[in-house]
Each structure stands twice: as C-alpha cells, then as structure tokens.
Amino acid sequence: MIALPLPAARRSGSRPAATRFAVIWGAAAFALLAAPAWADSVTPRGEPTIPGTxxxxxxxxxxxxxxxxxxxxxxxxxxxxxxxxxxxxxxxxxxxxxxxxxxxxxxxxxxxxxxxxxxxxxxxxxxxxxxxxxxxxxxxxxxxxxxxxxxxxxxxxxxxxxxxxxxxxxxxxxxxxxxxxxxxxxxxxxxxQLKQSPSEEFQTAAAVAEGQLALKRNEADAALSAFDSVLQNAEGRAAAEAKIGRAAALTRLNRHDEALTVLEGVLDETDASDAELRAAAHVGRGESLQATGETKPAILEYLKVDVLYSGASAAHAESLYHLSRLWATVGLPERAAEAAAKLKTNYPNSDWAGKLSAG
The missing domain is CATH 1.25.40.10 (Tetratricopeptide repeat domain)
Structure with missing residues (x-):
C-alpha cells in the first residue's frame, strides 16, 4: 500500500486541499504505473505465490x-x-x-x-x-x-x-x-540418476520409487521393507508417498486393517489441495475395503476420487473402473454404466478401459 502524506495546513496563496490531494494522488498513481513489472512468480508447494524477477x-x-x-x-x-x-x-x-x-x-x-x-x-x-x-x-x-x-x-x-x-x-x-x-x-x-539429486527430498523419492518397483514385481515383503526404511527419516510429501506404498504392500499381504489405518493417517495429514496424494490414498483404501467384502465403503472411496479429484488422472481412471463393477453389485446398474461410459470417454486407451472391455 502507498502511504499518502496528509495535506499541510492551508497557507496564503496555496492550492485548495482537494486540489493538492488530487495532485499528490495522481503523482503516486503515475509512479505506481510507471514502476517496473515484476511479472515472474514462483509458487512453493502449500505456500503463497512469490512475485518478482x-x-x-x-x-x-x-x-x-x-x-x-x-x-x-x-x-x-x-x-x-x-x-x-x-x-x-x-x-x-x-x-x-x-x-x-x-x-x-x-x-x-x-x-x-x-x-x-x-x-x-x-x-x-x-x-x-x-x-x-x-x-x-x-x-x-x-x-x-x-x-x-x-x-x-x-x-x-x-x-x-x-x-x-x-x-x-x-x-x-x-x-x-x-x-x-x-x-x-x-x-x-x-x-x-535420481539418486544423484542434490535434494534430499528427491533422493528420498528415489527410495520410494524403489519400493514401488518392488510392488510392480509382486515382491510385497521387499516393498514393505523399502517403505519402512524410507519412513525412518522421511518427512512431508515423500513420507506420504511412502505411507501410501506401505499400505499397498500391507494390502498385498492381507493386512488390511493396518493398511486402512495408514491411509487414514495420510488423509488426515495431507493438504486438501494435494489431489494426487489424496486420490491415491482413497484408491488404496478402496482396494483394502473391497478385499474384506466392504463393498459400499469401497464405493464411497472411489466416488470421492471421481467427484473431488478427477484431475488426478491415474487414480481417477482406476476409480472409474472399480465403480463400473461395484455399482452393479449393490443394485445400481445404471450407475455402473455411467462410470463405464465416463472411463471409456475420458480414458479410452487406458489400461483400465482395456481391462473393462476384456471383462
């Protein structure tokens, strides 16, 4: 904000106060308009945008x-x-x-x-x-x-x-x-290559990705060990990713109550604006709930992704696939058809659309 000087006491021959105020304000406005534009900006995660050069x-x-x-x-x-x-x-x-x-x-x-x-x-x-x-x-x-x-x-x-x-x-x-x-x-x-990052957070991200690779290889015990190792020191987003991976490993090992507790913690700790993490946590909860036969709660988890976090495309596609199957099991085939249509429209070439078409 620009602080404008108060008008001085009126003197003989001086301009009226209103006129002098207009001159001062005009000069201030001109200075503001003539100032250089600081149009670059950086937005740190979870923080206000910083304008400048x-x-x-x-x-x-x-x-x-x-x-x-x-x-x-x-x-x-x-x-x-x-x-x-x-x-x-x-x-x-x-x-x-x-x-x-x-x-x-x-x-x-x-x-x-x-x-x-x-x-x-x-x-x-x-x-x-x-x-x-x-x-x-x-x-x-x-x-x-x-x-x-x-x-x-x-x-x-x-x-x-x-x-x-x-x-x-x-x-x-x-x-x-x-x-x-x-x-x-x-x-x-x-x-x-990622391990060579000067950033500890990206070094930790590499360790998280190693656990995810183990999951991809169906090595749940190795994945769990990798994620537990990360969580000894990780903080922030890397810790949340490791917890989501840990929950996935627990689900593969049929330790569903533990997995659900871990993911609830992720949702409690993660900023509401972080669609990717929150969507992944809801998908993970849906997987464990399905495995224990809790169909309606599982639907709710996938529905949250569809309604709240559709911008998280990978999790959204997976959620639509599960909704296209689960709605029918609770007597709502029309909802299942809607989810299937959305999956085929929004992600026609996805692995999940292919899996749906394959039956």
Missing amino acids: ITAGDRSELTIKPATDPAETVPAAEIAEVSWDGEPATMGAARGREGRGDLVGALEVYREAAPKMASIGPLAKADGQFLVARVLGKLALNDPARRAEAVASLQQFVKDYPDHFRTDPALRMLVDVQTAAGELDAAAATLE
Whole structure:
C-alpha cells in the first residue's frame, strides 16, 4: 500500500486541499504505473505465490527477487508452479487445465507456447519444454500409445537440461512412465540418476520409487521393507508417498486393517489441495475395503476420487473402473454404466478401459 502524506495546513496563496490531494494522488498513481513489472512468480508447494524477477536457477533451487524484499531461494523439490514475465496469456489457463485433468487441452497450449517461452530466456525455454514432457508423462500413465513419446520427451529434457530445477521432477515422472510400461530395468536405471539429486527430498523419492518397483514385481515383503526404511527419516510429501506404498504392500499381504489405518493417517495429514496424494490414498483404501467384502465403503472411496479429484488422472481412471463393477453389485446398474461410459470417454486407451472391455 502507498502511504499518502496528509495535506499541510492551508497557507496564503496555496492550492485548495482537494486540489493538492488530487495532485499528490495522481503523482503516486503515475509512479505506481510507471514502476517496473515484476511479472515472474514462483509458487512453493502449500505456500503463497512469490512475485518478482527470477534471477537464477539450477538443479537445487530457483532464486526470485521480489520488488522490495531480499531475494528468496525456493528448493526445487518445493516448487509447485512457475510463471514467467512475457509468457503467453494462455499459459495460466493451460496450467488450470492440467490441474483439472484436461491433459490433451493443456498439451496443445503448452506446445503452441513453446516458441514464446524460448524467447524469454534459457530457464523459461527449459520450463516450457518440461511442461510438455510432464503432460505427456501424465497422459502416458493412462494411455499405452503415449508411452514411447513420453519417455523420449522426458529423456530428451534430462539430456538437454541436466542442471535445471525441473531435472529431478522429470526423472521422477520418467520412472513412473517406465514402470507403467513394464520397463522395470529402465526404470531402475533412471532411479540411479535420481539418486544423484542434490535434494534430499528427491533422493528420498528415489527410495520410494524403489519400493514401488518392488510392488510392480509382486515382491510385497521387499516393498514393505523399502517403505519402512524410507519412513525412518522421511518427512512431508515423500513420507506420504511412502505411507501410501506401505499400505499397498500391507494390502498385498492381507493386512488390511493396518493398511486402512495408514491411509487414514495420510488423509488426515495431507493438504486438501494435494489431489494426487489424496486420490491415491482413497484408491488404496478402496482396494483394502473391497478385499474384506466392504463393498459400499469401497464405493464411497472411489466416488470421492471421481467427484473431488478427477484431475488426478491415474487414480481417477482406476476409480472409474472399480465403480463400473461395484455399482452393479449393490443394485445400481445404471450407475455402473455411467462410470463405464465416463472411463471409456475420458480414458479410452487406458489400461483400465482395456481391462473393462476384456471383462
């Protein structure tokens, strides 16, 4: 806020107070309009957006200088989103589309914006390339036909920008896509790159991913051991991911009460805005509840994903698959048909749609 001086006592020959106030206000407004635009911004996860000018960035962090405050460094692992001075006006809407799960629409805008992002500077150019690769990765989790393209895009990004604040998120996404594709040896090799991160949080993410690989190999005991090891020191998001993985391992071992308790804790501790984690926790609870014959509570868990977290596309597709089967078992075949139709419309090439079609 601009503090305006109070009018001085009226003197002989001076301007009327109202006139002098208008002059002062006009000068202040002109100064405000003439001030340089600080149009970059960084949004740390779970924190307010920081406006300013981005001055530096590497694999560890991003530095932004607010207009009047000292420069701030945001660790790469804590960056939720970045916007750039001079980026196309459509970028904000594209990020919104991505968050809501409209990945195809977001991808189109990101690709159209790439030349403009490149003109802003090296950091912005790389960020634009990352956004394309990230959306391709998300699409690939539900669409086998997209996986080769996503892997190539993510690998190219890491090759081109080995010291960017998006390098480790790209590696983490690459592991997920390779795992979804069943390329477990390739995923393990990518994990070795992620382990070299300067960020402890991404090092922990690599350890979590190792547990997830063990689950993919149906090695539940090994997975449980891996997640327990992570949880000895992990905090924040990495700890939540490890707990979700631990619950999945417990479910495979038929320790359903333990799994449900772990996932309830994740939901209690996780911010309401973190759709990916919350959706994964609800899916995990649905799996355990199904296994113990609690069909209606399981439906409720999957329904929460459909209603509240449809932007978490991988969990959403899985939830729709289960709803398409479970609604019929409680005498609501029309609801089952609605879920099946939504799955085939929104995720027509997904593994879950294929599983539904296969019966």
